[in-house]
Each structure stands twice: as C-alpha cells, then as structure tokens.
Amino acid sequence: KNEVExxxxxxxxxxxxxxxxxxxxxxxxxxxxxxxxxxxxGIVSLFMLSSGKKKHGRLIATxxxxxxxxxxxITASHPRDSAVYICAVSGSRLTFGEGTQLTxxx
Amino acid sequence: EAGVTQFPSHSVIEKxxxxxxxxxxxxxxxxxxxxxxxMGKEIKFLLHFVKESKQDESGMPNNRFLAERTGxxxxxxxxxxxxxxxxxxxxxxxxxxxxxxxxxxxxxxPGTRLLVL
Numbered sequence: 001k002n003e004v005e006x007x008x009x010x011x012x013x014x015x016x017x018x019x020x021x022x023x024x025x026x027x028x029x030x031x032x033x034x035x036x037x038x039x040x041x042g043i044v045s046l047f048m049l050s051s052g053k054k055k056h057g058r059l060i061a062t063x064x065x066x067x068x069x070x071x072x073x074i075t076a077s078h079p080r081d082s083a084v085y086i087c088a089v090s091g092s093r094l095t096f097g098e099g100t101q102l103t104x105x106x
Numbered sequence: 107e108a109g110v111t112q113f114p115s116h117s118v119i120e121k122x123x124x125x126x127x128x129x130x131x132x133x134x135x136x137x138x139x140x141x142x143x144x145m146g147k148e149i150k151f152l153l154h155f156v157k158e159s160k161q162d163e164s165g166m167p168n169n170r171f172l173a174e175r176t177g178x179x180x181x182x183x184x185x186x187x188x189x190x191x192x193x194x195x196x197x198x199x200x201x202x203x204x205x206x207x208x209x210x211x212x213x214x215x216p217g218t219r220l221l222v223l
Contacts, residue, residue: 002148030208042110042216043197050209086149090208093162094139096149 003027006087006097013104019074021100023087026068033094034061034072035086043086046072077104108132110215112198118221124186127218129198131180136203138181139212140173144194152196155181156203167192188222195219 004025013019023032034046047054047061049070054061058077063070074081082104087097111130119125131138140152152171153163157178166173170189175181185192195217201210 004148030206033211035214043199043214045211045213048209048211088149092208093151093154093165094141094149094212095151096141098148 002097003095004087004089004097006085006100008100009098010101011103013077013102015078015104015106017077017104019077019081019102019104021072021085021087021102023070023072023097024068025070025087025089025095027089027091027095029089029091031090032063032070033088033090034070035088037084037086037099039083046085074102079104079106110198110200110213112196112215112218114218115216116219116221118223119188120223121190122187124184125188125220127183127185127196127198127220129181129183129200129215131198131200132213134202135200135213136178137201137210137212138175139199139201140181140183141197141199142194143197143217144191149197152183185220188220190222193220193222 007022031050033048035043037043058075060073084099086099088094113128138155141149143149151165154161155175172184197217198215199212201212
C-alpha cells in the first residue's frame with residue numbers, strides 16, 4: 001500500500017463541471033503539494049499547503065491534518081484542465097501518489 | 107528567468123550501454139533533486155543535493171547509478187550499465203534553499219524519457 005493514495009485514478013468530466021480529486025496519506029508530513037503534469041510536458045507545482053485552504057483562480061486545495069486527507073477542487077472545468085494531477089507529501093523527501101488522469105470534454 | 111532544464115529529452119539505448127542525463131537547475135537554487143517515474147508507478151525520489159553535497163541518496167536503486175553536482179550548479183545522473191528496468195522518465199527539480207527543503211516549492215524540469223532495449 002502506497003503511503004500516498006489518490007482517488008480516482010481516472011476522471012472524465014464535461015466542460016463546466018465541478019471536479020474533486022482526493023488524496024490520503026499515512027505518514028507524518030511537513031506539507032502537502034498538488035502538482036500538474038500535462039501530456040508530454042513537465043510538472044508544475046500548483047499548491048503547497050500545511051493547513052486550511054488555498055485558492056488560485058478556479059483551483060482550490062484543502063487539507064485536513066487530523067484526517068490526513070487533502071482535496072483538489074476545480075470549479076467550472078475546462079478542456080485545458082485535462083492533465084495528470086499528482087499529490088505529494090513532504091517530510092524528509094517528497095513522496096508521491098500515482099496521480100489522477102483528468103480529461104475534460106468540451 | 108529560465109526554468110529547470112534537462113538534457114536529453116529522450117534517450118534510447120541498449121542494455122549494457124551507459125547513459126548520462128543532465129539537469130540545469132534554476133540559477134541560484136541550492137537544492138537539486140532527482141526523481142524517476144517507471145511506467146505505471148508513482149514518481150519516486152532518487153537523491154537530493156544541497157549545493158555540491160549529497161544530502162540524501164537513499165533513493166538510488168543500486169550502484170549502477172551515479173549522480174554528481176560539481177561546483178553546485180548543474181547535475182549529471184549516469185547509469186552504467188543500463189538495464190531494462192531502468193526505463194522510465196527521470197525528473198530533476200530544484201528549490202531555492204532559503205527555508206528547510208520540506209517547506210519549499212520545488213520547480214520541476216520537463217524530464218528525460220529513457221528507454222533501455
């Protein structure tokens with residue numbers, strides 16, 4: 001069992017839908033990161049958070065330290081949001097989830 | 107400002123050959139990390155440099171992998187001899203080093219796709 005589990009593995013949505021990707025972890029952490037990887041592209045850091053909630057545009061990330069759980073929400077999804085979203089936790093090093101492949105259809 | 111760059115973008119080699127991957131971090135970043143993603147699996151940590159020193163190399167799979175960061179600027183990761191299971195995408199990332207590494211955003215390069223035949 002991975003130390004960082006993401007769900008769902010794959011997600012298909014229609015443009016405009018509200019999307020939620022979940023991340024659970026089983027280790028102590030200093031911070032949790034949400035990353036985005038576009039097809040053929042590199043990895044971009046979206047959020048780093050250690051408590052509460054952060055918002056950037058249509059993206060919202062929340063974390064519940066007691067429950068060891070984080071969610072990434074995308075409001076009013078758009079086809080350009082199609083990518084792999086990766087949750088990673090930092091302790092002495094980054095430990096990654098397997099990622100969630102999101103496809104948003106027009 | 108240029109981001110993290112990696113070279114080559116792709117490499118196809120035969121089992122037993124040697125391959126050297128290069129990473130140029132963002133200028134001024136003290137922390138440099140190597141990661142690997144094997145197909146179907148999650149990204150895994152390989153090692154962490156602080157300037158030219160290896161801070162943590164516990165993720166290196168075996169002694170066929172050698173990483174260097176001479177002068178604390180760019181880094182190389184050499185695989186010698188390459189095996190089939192070394193195929194995957196090798197990512198490099200860097201962070202500034204003003205805070206403890208676990209509290210800093212890491213900036214990732216585009217990755218090197220290595221295929222060992």
